Amino acid sequence: MNILVLMKMVPDIVEELEIAPDGKSLDVEAVRPIVSERDDHALEQALLLKDKSGGTVTVLAIESRDVDEVLFTALAKGADRAIKVAAGEAIFTAAEAAALLARVLPAVPNLMPVQLVVTGCQAIDDLDGVVAPALAERLKLPYLGIVTGVEAEADGSRAIVFKEYAGGTRGRYSVCLPAVLGVQAAPKPPRYVPVAKVRAAMKSRTLECVEAPAQEERSLLEIVSMTKPQAAGRAEMLEGSPEEVASKVAEILSSRGLA
Amino acid sequence: MAGNIWVLAEHWRGRLSDLTPELLTLGREIADGLGAGTKLEAVLLGHGAQGLAAGLAADGVISIDHAALAEPNPEASCLALAALIEQQKPRAVLVPLSNVAADLFGLLPARLTVSLVNFCRDLRAVDGRLEALCVLYGGKLEATVAISGAPAIIGVLPGSRPASAAPASAPPVTEVTVELPADLRVRFETYVDPEPGDVDVTQQDVLVSVGRGIQTQDNIALAEELAEALGGAVSASRPVIDQGWLPLTRQVGKSGATVKPKLYLAAGISGAPEHVEGMKGAALIVAVNTDPHAPIFSVAHYGYAGDVLEFLPALTAAVKARKK
Numbered sequence A: 001m002n003i004l005v006l007m008k009m010v011p012d013i014v015e016e017l018e019i020a021p022d023g024k025s026l027d028v029e030a031v032r033p034i035v036s037e038r039d040d041h042a043l044e045q046a047l048l049l050k051d052k053s054g055g056t057v058t059v060l061a062i063e064s065r066d067v068d069e070v071l072f073t074a075l076a077k078g079a080d081r082a083i084k085v086a087a088g089e090a091i092f093t094a095a096e097a098a099a100l101l102a103r104v105l106p107a108v109p110n111l112m113p114v115q116l117v118v119t120g121c122q123a124i125d126d127l128d129g130v131v132a133p134a135l136a137e138r139l140k141l142p143y144l145g146i147v148t149g150v151e152a153e154a155d156g157s158r159a160i161v162f163k164e165y166a167g168g169t170r171g172r173y174s175v176c177l178p179a180v181l182g183v184q185a186a187p188k189p190p191r192y193v194p195v196a197k198v199r200a201a202m203k204s205r206t207l208e209c210v211e212a213p214a215q216e217e218r219s220l221l222e223i224v225s226m227t228k229p230q231a232a233g234r235a236e237m238l239e240g241s242p243e244e245v246a247s248k249v250a251e252i253l254s255s256r257g258l259a
Numbered sequence B: 001m002a003g004n005i006w007v008l009a010e011h012w013r014g015r016l017s018d019l020t021p022e023l024l025t026l027g028r029e030i031a032d033g034l035g036a037g038t039k040l041e042a043v044l045l046g047h048g049a050q051g052l053a054a055g056l057a058a059d060g061v062i063s064i065d066h067a068a069l070a071e072p073n074p075e076a077s078c079l080a081l082a083a084l085i086e087q088q089k090p091r092a093v094l095v096p097l098s099n100v101a102a103d104l105f106g107l108l109p110a111r112l113t114v115s116l117v118n119f120c121r122d123l124r125a126v127d128g129r130l131e132a133l134c135v136l137y138g139g140k141l142e143a144t145v146a147i148s149g150a151p152a153i154i155g156v157l158p159g160s161r162p163a164s165a166a167p168a169s170a171p172p173v174t175e176v177t178v179e180l181p182a183d184l185r186v187r188f189e190t191y192v193d194p195e196p197g198d199v200d201v202t203q204q205d206v207l208v209s210v211g212r213g214i215q216t217q218d219n220i221a222l223a224e225e226l227a228e229a230l231g232g233a234v235s236a237s238r239p240v241i242d243q244g245w246l247p248l249t250r251q252v253g254k255s256g257a258t259v260k261p262k263l264y265l266a267a268g269i270s271g272a273p274e275h276v277e278g279m280k281g282a283a284l285i286v287a288v289n290t291d292p293h294a295p296i297f298s299v300a301h302y303g304y305a306g307d308v309l310e311f312l313p314a315l316t317a318a319v320k321a322r323k324k
């Protein structure tokens, strides 16, 4: 099975996020970009399918800060090709990203058709849409999201796809290929690759670059302002050394009959 | 801009979801706010699910009954709902942000070539226009968004409003027939329920819940020791489960369990909306996180901006000392 994995960078939210001077966007200069966590799972799912039944894995990302290292890491983990799309503009809404991907994929040499396009599902920065289903609509392919497992059916025409519901229950679906799948978690934790192997990939492998012309995509949403959440129902913060705070907490618990 | 306010009446395995009555409260507010005869209608997609209509506090229920809609099927429900929207032109469709409706709210706006309003926590009608407050970056920022065009497809987070009470009398139901292709590309086969776990986190009075901040599988022992001292159990956020450090049955949140213990101690959990929806009903929430701006501190009752690896053993010792 030939599989395409789409990856994108999002701000690391463990760092402080700042609002840009316009008051309605994120200060992108101040963020530390990391690959969207779900995309690592999407890649892992693709590599597991390749390990099991062969085929190729291609990773593709739109050019953005620090994306090269993510693509080389994917190569070091076992991806066959890595493609970087140069798109002029740096930031995309979900609608723009889907439109751009739908236009650029057919233009990549020797790529399409693939049997599966896998993406991460629900990145933390989606305001105006969800890229994978929007891409599926544009490519006229079926889509299933919140996926936690994929198995190819023997004749290659369909895949068994597990979709997550609440309380650990999963739905088993049969999906006609080719398809777009939004992966929530791979059946196994994403594999680890030592830095040395990533460095080696940087020396021995290359990223393929393709150009995508800029475009106009109208959004029906207008961000009026961006703010940090108001501390409305904020916790009472306890101060002191870990031991001091621990003894305060123990006292609170004890007053409620919990300790 | 005319058109009614619709709420997708979400149901799963025979039950209306908890989010549906919350959305009906919000939808009622918006319909009243827009005035001019704007009605609140619930849309019920399913197969043999019409019995659920009586519990929907709306001016009317539009029901589509089709065998392909018996279980969640994004392809079928998107085709059905898109056809209905094109026919009846609602002003806005409120869709619950849940795993059941997830694929639908991704596909539908793309099919209708309108924008999705995602992660909506609050919605208002201002001078005939709709304005949403949306949560971004795992709860770290919020955006106020003006919505133009119709229909607006609005994905609403849990907890936006209190649930509506069941209506005194059942709302009128209109049956609508839609044609769906016989050869759908996505086919539901069956549900796979999880193996029962070693502990049922929904039945615990005390949960010590670990997040990515616990850093290693070995460190979970620190939480186990505290849980033991408090007579509770250890639960976790998704990344801990995805790493395989604890079984799936210990996960709290949207895809995991919804818990209401007497004490929920969130250790190294940032407080993303998908986690918070599973634990916000706990009687007492204590959060420990090195990041003083972590969103978990806006749902916790008590917070400590510190390191869990130091705090957990200190609390275990303090609890044990009190028992002596």
Ligand SMILES: Cc1cc2nc3c(=O)[nH]c(=O)nc-3n(C[C@H](O)[C@H](O)[C@H](O)COP(=O)(O)OP(=O)(O)OC[C@H]3O[C@@H](n4cnc5c(N)ncnc54)[C@H](O)[C@@H]3O)c2cc1C
Pocket: A014, A121, A122, A146, A184, B099, B138, B210, B211, B212, B213, B214, B236, B237, B238, B239, B240, B251, B252, B253, B254, B255, B256, B257, B267, B268, B269, B270, B271, B272, B273, B274, B275, B278, B288, B289, B290, B291, B294, B306, B307, B308, B309
């Ligand atoms: C469809 C869908 C369903 C989902 N379902 C669920 C679900 O059921 N349950 C769930 O939990 N998530 C769920 N998620 C994922 C959710 O969006 C978050 O990614 C997840 O909850 C984050 O977990 P976390 O807080 O442990 O990790 P992070 O967000 O990475 O936070 C780790 C925190 O630890 C803190 N920290 C780091 N080191 C220390 C230290 N030494 N001491 C103290 N604090 C420290 C950091 O400051 C940070 O705040 C779902 C997501 C999607 C899209």
Ligand SMILES: Nc1ncnc2c1ncn2[C@@H]1O[C@H](COP(=O)(O)O)[C@@H](O)[C@H]1O
Pocket: A005, A006, A007, A008, A036, A038, A039, A042, A060, A061, A062, A092, A094, A097, A118, A119, A120, A121, A122, A123, A124, A125, A126, A129, A130, A131, A132
């Ligand atoms: N700009 C992009 N470039 C490449 N892949 C993307 C892009 N935007 C979204 N994707 C893919 O679609 C997934 C879901 O994104 P989103 O819809 O933004 O939640 C991401 O995790 C990626 O796999």
